[in-house]
Amino acid sequence: MKIRDLTVHHLRIPLVVPFRTSFGTSHVKETFVLRLETDDAVGWAECGAEEDPLYSSEYLEGAEWVLRHQLVPRLLALGDGLSAGVVRDALEPVKGHRMAKHVIETALLDAELRAADMSFGRYLGATKTRVPSGVSVGIFDTIPELLDNVRRYVDQGYQRIKLKIEPGWDIEPVRVVRETFGDDLLLQVDANTAYTLRDARHLAKLDPFDLLLMEQPLPEDDLLGHAELQKRIATPVCLDESIESARDAAAAITLGACQVINIKPSRVGGYLEARRIHDIAEAHGVPVWCGGMLECGLGRAANVALAALPGFVLPGDTSASDRYFAEDITAPFVLEDGHLTVPTGPGIGVDPIPEALAAFTVSTTSIPVS
Numbered sequence: 001m002k003i004r005d006l007t008v009h010h011l012r013i014p015l016v017v018p019f020r021t022s023f024g025t026s027h028v029k030e031t032f033v034l035r036l037e038t039d040d041a042v043g044w045a046e047c048g049a050e051e052d053p054l055y056s057s058e059y060l061e062g063a064e065w066v067l068r069h070q071l072v073p074r075l076l077a078l079g080d081g082l083s084a085g086v087v088r089d090a091l092e093p094v095k096g097h098r099m100a101k102h103v104i105e106t107a108l109l110d111a112e113l114r115a116a117d118m119s120f121g122r123y124l125g126a127t128k129t130r131v132p133s134g135v136s137v138g139i140f141d142t143i144p145e146l147l148d149n150v151r152r153y154v155d156q157g158y159q160r161i162k163l164k165i166e167p168g169w170d171i172e173p174v175r176v177v178r179e180t181f182g183d184d185l186l187l188q189v190d191a192n193t194a195y196t197l198r199d200a201r202h203l204a205k206l207d208p209f210d211l212l213l214m215e216q217p218l219p220e221d222d223l224l225g226h227a228e229l230q231k232r233i234a235t236p237v238c239l240d241e242s243i244e245s246a247r248d249a250a251a252a253i254t255l256g257a258c259q260v261i262n263i264k265p266s267r268v269g270g271y272l273e274a275r276r277i278h279d280i281a282e283a284h285g286v287p288v289w290c291g292g293m294l295e296c297g298l299g300r301a302a303n304v305a306l307a308a309l310p311g312f313v314l315p316g317d318t319s320a321s322d323r324y325f326a327e328d329i330t331a332p333f334v335l336e337d338g339h340l341t342v343p344t345g346p347g348i349g350v351d352p353i354p355e356a357l358a359a360f361t362v363s364t365t366s367i368p369v370s
């Protein structure tokens with residue numbers, strides 16, 4: 001495959017409500033999307049990195065720099081041998097930068113699948129036509145505000161609620177949400193690394209609330225800490241930030257550091273590595289679910305296809321577009337009976353709406369391809 005053109009669209013899309021986590025508050029979705037043109041098709045992909053390196057070490061400007069100066073030149077050097085399937089090995093000399101690698105691999109895969117008239121879901125091995133939607137609920141100043149927001153999502157039909165937690169906003173919000181919405185609500189928490197093993201006794205106070213899982217309580221490089229924590233709490237530990245590859249997943253499962261894995265394609269370098277993690281987890285009987293980075297429609301479409309694989313047995317952070325955006329750059333994903341429909345068109349199955357893309361694009365740059 002030969003790349004004819006690579007264009008980066010820098011986007012700023014307002015969020016309908018601010019989203020607060022243990023590491024900060026977002027008011028606007030900042031990202032870039034990559035348009036990749038070959039002789040046969042145009043592929044699209046969205047970068048999962050955030051503006052600042054607070055969720056992980058990656059950040060938007062860094063991802064774009066690595067893409068432009070390291071990844072694209074290495075891939076162009078492959079000439080006609082370039083395809084999505086060879087990206088991982090070709091980019092192996094570049095350490096880390098998985099969110100940058102994810103963008104170029106996904107755009108190539110999208111172009112290839114569009115040219116072959118095959119959908120992402122079919123290619124990845126999806127076994128469902130729709131996936132159950134969960135929603136990630138941020139941290140609020142007060143419990144009444146939290147309850148109002150959870151009630152709205154429950155009324156909309158979301159199948160599972162995830163509460164963001166941090167020291168000072170953990171036991172009480174979980175207790176009140178559980179008491180208000182009852183035992184049948186599927187409920188889980190996400191700490192984004194805000195605790196240490198010294199908090200084990202405190203985190204065990206969440207055990208009575210029958211949570212599906214506790215996501216990433218400890219720092220990302222602390223697999224042994226998570227294994228030790230899991231011995232001291234009954235709530236299943238789920239890893240997000242700690243799992244950057246299939247090798248990480250194998251190590252975490254073997255060490256007993258998690259009982260559940262959140263798979264985010266951008267965090268692990270793309271959909272092919274995401275599928276490998278799915279396969280390893282499934283072979284070990286470890287449930288997985290699809291995480292999110294507040295993707296606009298381009299990233300969301302591919303995530304929904306991934307979430308339709310058989311090992312994704314828990315509802316993902318695959319919310320409807322209007323959870324975050326009043327207007328998206330693609331046709332919005334809409335909640336139907338608590339589910340999103342897996343796209344069936346070629347590639348990711350959605351296209352940017354030209355006017356919407358233009359409206360949210362703050363600048364466009366091209367990456368030289370010859």
Ligand code: SMG
Binds near residue numbers: 295
């Ligand atoms: O896409 O709905 C989404 C976001 C879900 O909570 C979410 N993502 O740690 O899982 C996570 C966070 C990372 C992004 S926070 C800005």
Ligand code: MG
Binds near residue numbers: 241
């Ligand atoms: Mg998380």
